[in-house]
Amino acid sequence: MRNIRRPIRFRTKDNMANRGTAQRPNGQTQGKICQFKLVLLGESAVGKSSLVLRFVKGQFHEYQESTIGAAFLTQTVCLDDTTVKFEIWDTAGQERYHSLAPMYYRGAQAAIVVYDITNQDTFVRATTWVKELQRQASPNIVIALAGNKADLANKRVVECDEAQAYADENGLLFMETSAKTAMNVNDIFLAIAKKLPKNEQAGNGGSSGQGRRLAEAEGQKATAGNCCK
């Protein structure tokens, strides 16, 4: 178990003008922008937060404090003609005593269920998270299984074939990943992005349940069903 934890500090950026828009550094505009909510699941210490931080910030810390202050992180992936913006939700430690709130899964279009290839229990637990998602989450959710800590292959106890077979049976995407070496981290998110439906309805402005989000700026009448982030 991790016992040394580095806190993540946050600060407020001065310029907030770019909030909520996917941008490319070269200023090129994209045809379509789809926003999706993606949730991470898995036992404590399998590397959920590390995967996200590797993907979003390109960083890895051996002793990573989970996610103090981070409600969720965002990252965009560009496919051929579409920009996919992921809103990535971490468990915030609520899974530790099996107390994850159902609101966590609400409207999630994608999930990554993570286990640690050096720990059999975490794989067993991952299969129960998959069942939980199939029971609780929206029926069309795209689920990916990630066997993390692939850099520790010498301590491997969960065979790749075993996990692949399980994933195939259950229609899951599957990759072994390493947040430490960055192996397959971007790839698994990219694979999810490709599998997500990118029609008009899906991911329209990040309002997953097609309800309304409340925001500061909004003062005037708006049509019901619009997201006003």
Add this chain to the structure above:
Amino acid sequence: MEDDLPTEYDVVVVGTGMTESIVAAAASRIGKKVLHLDSNEYYGGLWATFNFDGLQKWIEDLKAAKSDGKKDTIIKVEAGENFLNASNQYSAVENIEETWFISNDADLPVLTSKDTQTDGSGDGASAEGSEKSDEDKVEKKEPVKQWSIDRIKKEYRRFNIDLAPKLLFARGELVELLISSNIARYAEFRAVSRVATFMDGKLTQVPCSRADVFANKTVSVIEKRMLMQLLTSCMEQGADSPEFDGFRDKTFLEYLNTKNLTPIVKHYVMQAIAMATDKTSCRDGVNRTKHFLNSLGRYGNTPFLWPMYGSGELPQCFCRLCAVFGGVYCLKRQLDGVIVCEDKCRAIITGKQRLALEHLVVGQGHVPPEIVASVGEQQISRGIFITDRSIMQGEKENLTLLYYPPEKNGQEPVTVIELGPSTNACPQGLFMVHMTCKRINTAKDDLEYVVKKFLRAEVLEPKGPRDSTDSHTQTVSPDKRHIQEGDAETRDLIKNPKPQVLWSLYLNLPASDIKLSNSAPSNIHLCSGPDLDLDFDFAVNQAKEVFAAMYPDEDFLPRAPDPEEIVLEGEEAPGPKFEGDKPGEGEDKQEGEEKQDSEKAEKEE
């Protein structure tokens, strides 16, 4: 099975109701170490929202809990310490009465089964027997597949059923708090699309906005002006305005009576906008009118919002913020008791662990009886109905609020909220109706007059079991019988038949007015359960008070950062954006590694 928890906290919060959850979030947000427990396996306590299956289990568990008495825990304490057992006696749910109005198999005759629990009202006769199918209805329902008990149970996930359904005023305390704290991004809402009122024997939509008022065909131009004038004076001047000087000890109705309003305008103001009875004081009436008008025009057509997936989502949003800032969450973990020394609570006992704390925030369902001074008399009567159509058919799906004032003495005004599938309260083709009022007798008795008025619940039929030959006529008779009388209400019924109730649940909940005794330890803070108000303001204000008592100099839920604002330690600027490029080009990976290396270097310095 019990997991060991860390043993020292600044704040331990017991119960995941609305008030408790807001306090937990506020304490965690300013860096306090928070532990949040709930003895249930779900969030929200009496504020919870369940799917159909979860609700059934909740009912089962209440039955089981009633039969096995809670054993007091005996704990060794140190000198000078006192152990007080926690109690669940202040969260008792009573008079649960669940009824099906449809059969297990849609092709079989409709059976009414009854599942009466606890001190049920004992009117078994009308409903016990089997009732024959409503063939008439089957024909009317055209190609739509019939709803059966099996089908509802099978689609249990598509239901979100609230124990304490509440709305948010668009400029109410909770909306402002959700926005200012940035917790709003965890939740989604729907605007209530219409406020209805019962007038001249039928339901009508109340014009809320200026545009609605002018588009309305039932009020004349003079009445429109009258209404706008009155609303403006309430809005701009408030209850302290000299306009209301003469009415300080009078009722709102008495005030309105002096304004020469037409009956329609008076009705709108009294029953839909102020939601007042003839006993409501002028001050309350003006304040309510102001509150209503204030919230207009922000979101949608009415001043109200409803949380998607139900009111029970909102405590969970605050819990998530608490967790995001480091709060520890543990469900299925009961408070056994508290350890008190002199006038302070030192620790709690839970699952054989002793957890030290600075402050204990406790929901009313867990308070040790020794520190309770008085238990309020107020209780809530609730009725929940799954129906097959809206109480007021419209062109599109509506989310409706209806305030129905008492018809005679001995009745309480009833708040009706009707939710459609787009709120995720129920599957397509169904509606969920929530009724709430102050308890007088049992929930079923208290709500009966409103259920009769707007819904078609077989249980209310005067006749018992029917045979197939006369079922056809009987089915339609309640409508046809009165045609001759020709009143508006009956004519309307033929055009728009009342919604058929498929399933109903009645229950009585405790309302929140427990007071702690003066001798209670000063670091124990009580949180109430759901109250009778339409909105959440009571809970938000109570949470603010509790927080101010604990940390008088600290900010209450300052804005949490957005994802874009989160910058990692040692990181000068946000990391390189992964722009996905084409898979297989592999450049991004390398970039990431370079970044990592440069950071390592930074740290080593």
